[in-house]
Amino acid sequence: MRVHLTRRYLFAASHRLHSDSLSEEENRATYGKCNNPHGHGHNYFVEITVSGPVDAQTGMVCNLADLDGWVRENVIGRYDHQDLNHLPEFANTVPTTENLCVEIYRILHRGFKKAHLDRVRIEETMMNSFEYSGENPALR
Amino acid sequence: MSSLVYLTRKAEFSSSHLYHNPAFSAEENKRVFGKCNNPHGHGHNYVLEVTVKGEVDATTGFVVDLKQLKDLMHKEVLDALDHRFLNKEIPEFFTLIPTTENIAIVCWQRLAPKLTAARLHRVRVYETPDLFADFYGEA
Numbered sequence: 001m002r003v004h005l006t007r008r009y010l011f012a013a014s015h016r017l018h019s020d021s022l023s024e025e026e027n028r029a030t031y032g033k034c035n036n037p038h039g040h041g042h043n044y045f046v047e048i049t050v051s052g053p054v055d056a057q058t059g060m061v062c063n064l065a066d067l068d069g070w071v072r073e074n075v076i077g078r079y080d081h082q083d084l085n086h087l088p089e090f091a092n093t094v095p096t097t098e099n100l101c102v103e104i105y106r107i108l109h110r111g112f113k114k115a116h117l118d119r120v121r122i123e124e125t126m127m128n129s130f131e132y133s134g135e136n137p138a139l140r
Numbered sequence: 141m142s143s144l145v146y147l148t149r150k151a152e153f154s155s156s157h158l159y160h161n162p163a164f165s166a167e168e169n170k171r172v173f174g175k176c177n178n179p180h181g182h183g184h185n186y187v188l189e190v191t192v193k194g195e196v197d198a199t200t201g202f203v204v205d206l207k208q209l210k211d212l213m214h215k216e217v218l219d220a221l222d223h224r225f226l227n228k229e230i231p232e233f234f235t236l237i238p239t240t241e242n243i244a245i246v247c248w249q250r251l252a253p254k255l256t257a258a259r260l261h262r263v264r265v266y267e268t269p270d271l272f273a274d275f276y277g278e279a
Contacts, residue, residue, distance in 0.1 A: 058173075
């Protein structure tokens with residue numbers, strides 16, 4: 001029987017929303033306070049959902065120690081206490097939480113092989129959240 | 141116009157459990173299950189979310205009578221699991237390891253056959269605020 005397992009993680013990072021293809025005025029108009037040249041930060045909560053059959057020997061979709069270890073090394077370790085704009089994946093991409101969501105999905109999709117990746121969901125603040133499911137049908 | 145609406149009811153139960161597979165050696169149990177293998181068990185405040193779906197009834201405006209759903213959740217799940225040691229007191233977990241995944245499946249199996257007023261859509265079980273399992277009745 002297929003079960004979907006969601007684990008929630010936290011990291012803190014700074015970013016600045018700014019597009020080189022827009023003028024200074026357009027950037028200010030588009031991104032508002034998020035265009036502050038000195039940047040600003042958030043506590044990002046990331047929810048990672050994986051799925052699969054429940055293993056009869058362990059009762060698990062995926063051993064949490066494996067998921068936690070992999071995510072801490074490859075996701076949290078990469079982003080926690082960093083300035084997102086200085087990371088190569090955001091050299092030419094605005095580090096909005098939409099783009100961050102897609103990037104974290106790609107990292108997991110490429111490297112984490114112990115369960116099927118369903119979705120990445122990020123809360124940028126208590127008021128905003130973003131989800132990316134790749135080619136998977138959206139979960140309710 | 142279709143008026144399919146999803147309704148979720150939440151409840152809490154507190155139980156203890158441990159992860160142990162008698163087919164594994166002691167070392168293997170420790171390696172696979174880590175701290176969760178402590179033979180004396182440990183506990184959680186579990187949060188159960190039951191989502192049902194259905195058309196909105198034209199007379200009552202309900203998908204389901206919440207009182208009925210609440211009573212069913214109590215009778216089939218909460219009264220049985222709350223303040224219990226899952227491995228020792230709940231028949232399903234005499235043989236099944238009471239992981240969050242399996243608890244979600246067992247809650248579904250206890251509720252689905254008794255739920256007549258609406259269709260069960262999802263059972264979500266939170267073990268902690270940072271970990272939950274969803275079961276949609278998928279094979």
